[in-house]
Amino acid sequence: MSFDYESKISKAVQQVPPSAIRKFFDLANEMQGHVISLSIGEPDFVTPWSIREAAINSIVDGYTHYSPNSGYIDSRVAISEYINRRYGVVYDPKSEILITVGGSEGLDLAARSLINPGDEVIVVEPCFVAYKATVEFAHGVPVIVETKPENNYKLMPEELESAITDKTKYVIVGYPNNPTGAVMTLDDWAKIRDVLMRHPDIIVLSDELYCELNYLDGKPASLTQFEELRERVIMVNGFSKSYAMTGFRIGYLAGPKELIAPMFKIHQYCIMCAPSTSQLAVVEAATNADDEVEKMRDEYNHRRRIIIQGLKDAGLDCFTPYGAFYAFPCIKSTGMSSEEFCEKLLVEKHVAIVPGNAFGKCGEGFVRISYAASLEDIMEAMKLVKEFVEEHKR
Numbered sequence: 001m002s003f004d005y006e007s008k009i010s011k012a013v014q015q016v017p018p019s020a021i022r023k024f025f026d027l028a029n030e031m032q033g034h035v036i037s038l039s040i041g042e043p044d045f046v047t048p049w050s051i052r053e054a055a056i057n058s059i060v061d062g063y064t065h066y067s068p069n070s071g072y073i074d075s076r077v078a079i080s081e082y083i084n085r086r087y088g089v090v091y092d093p094k095s096e097i098l099i100t101v102g103g104s105e106g107l108d109l110a111a112r113s114l115i116n117p118g119d120e121v122i123v124v125e126p127c128f129v130a131y132k133a134t135v136e137f138a139h140g141v142p143v144i145v146e147t148k149p150e151n152n153y154k155l156m157p158e159e160l161e162s163a164i165t166d167k168t169k170y171v172i173v174g175y176p177n178n179p180t181g182a183v184m185t186l187d188d189w190a191k192i193r194d195v196l197m198r199h200p201d202i203i204v205l206s207d208e209l210y211c212e213l214n215y216l217d218g219k220p221a222s223l224t225q226f227e228e229l230r231e232r233v234i235m236v237n238g239f240s241k242s243y244a245m246t247g248f249r250i251g252y253l254a255g256p257k258e259l260i261a262p263m264f265k266i267h268q269y270c271i272m273c274a275p276s277t278s279q280l281a282v283v284e285a286a287t288n289a290d291d292e293v294e295k296m297r298d299e300y301n302h303r304r305r306i307i308i309q310g311l312k313d314a315g316l317d318c319f320t321p322y323g324a325f326y327a328f329p330c331i332k333s334t335g336m337s338s339e340e341f342c343e344k345l346l347v348e349k350h351v352a353i354v355p356g357n358a359f360g361k362c363g364e365g366f367v368r369i370s371y372a373a374s375l376e377d378i379m380e381a382m383k384l385v386k387e388f389v390e391e392h393k394r
């Protein structure tokens with residue numbers, strides 16, 4: 001007798017396909033021999049020592065229990081001061097900041113606390129794979145706005161405007177962008193602000209995970225900086241990317257207390273609190289690690305230039321990324337689909353990258369290459385990509 005598992009699993013869960021990033025990551029792991037992986041969004045740097053030391057000391061000092069549900073007050077104060085220093089915006093650490101398990105939990109909490117079945121959520125693609133999935137898990141309806149290389153992958157105000165309906169609950173924006181590396185300046189955001197001012201009921205979820213990795217001027221630019229939107233912008237942020245702290249699993253939500261409170265309710269029941277040790281490490285990161293972040297940003301910026309040149313030499317068109325640690329070249333000239341390109345490159349040259357359509361349909365014809373890898377690996381991979389494109393010239 002076989003148990004009918006399928007009928008037991010929620011339809012919402014069944015309908016969401018597995019992440020295509022994972023598929024390529026697993027394929028690369030199964031390959032025999034050395035594979036150069038430029039496939040994952042994970043800094044290759046070791047977490048700066050002073051941050052690791054703070055984590056060690058937290059254990060020595062006995063911080064091995066639950067913390068308050070929203071996080072230790074010292075950690076929330078440190079995060080609030082960090083946001084003020086970098087963004088010039090003040091959030092009350094007691095009521096407007098919630099420490100989460102990575103930015104990932106923040107995305108999920110927003111979806112679960114805001115969406116009623118059938119509500120529409122505008123998702124700007126190509127984007128991080130969790131945006132659409134979290135909306136679908138919460139029985140919302142993602143409405144896709146596609147960004148384009150000819151607009152430098154920026155969100156265009158008229159395209160946002162035309163996606164808004166009376167069912168729109170919120171819009172998710174993620175800049176600096178994964179996977180394109182696009183950034184929005186404050187002037188770009190001002191145009192989006194103007195659209196939102198015409199629609200006073202719409203909430204904004206602004207994913208700022210890569211806020212420190214902005215190579216235009218190193219400063220975050222964000223909708224949170226417009227006072228007139230303050231009552232309805234929620235910032236999702238965290239330490240994974242900019243501080244090379246993916247394994248610490250610390251993120252945070254910052255926003256008006258009326259929107260943080262319902263997210264806190266879910267977090268309190270379902271998660272209890274973010275890891276205590278990691279929260280203590282974050283006090284150090286948010287307070288004393290600006291120099292370390294700058295060093296990593298400079299190194300990424302150097303690699304970014306090398307990768308852009310490498311792609312050019314390989315004959316692939318690539319929009320110039322100014323943020324995060326990804327390049328998103330167009331591979332249409334090879335005649336291959338994104339999946340085909342990535343599969344063949346992996347099998348023939350042992351280089352792992354991710355098909356662009358993993359980040360939305362409009363990513364078809366593109367691939368995501370991460371430069372969160374050593375310069376040596378990046379240079380070797382670019383040589384192999386060049387050979388590969390030449391061997392497959394039509």
Ligand SMILES: Cc1ncc(COP(=O)(O)O)c(C=O)c1O
Pocket residue numbers: 041101102103104105128174178207209238239240246250251
């Ligand atoms: C744009 C973006 N947001 C959020 C996350 C989640 O990060 P974490 O949960 O590690 O903080 C990622 C991870 O890849 C990301 O790329």
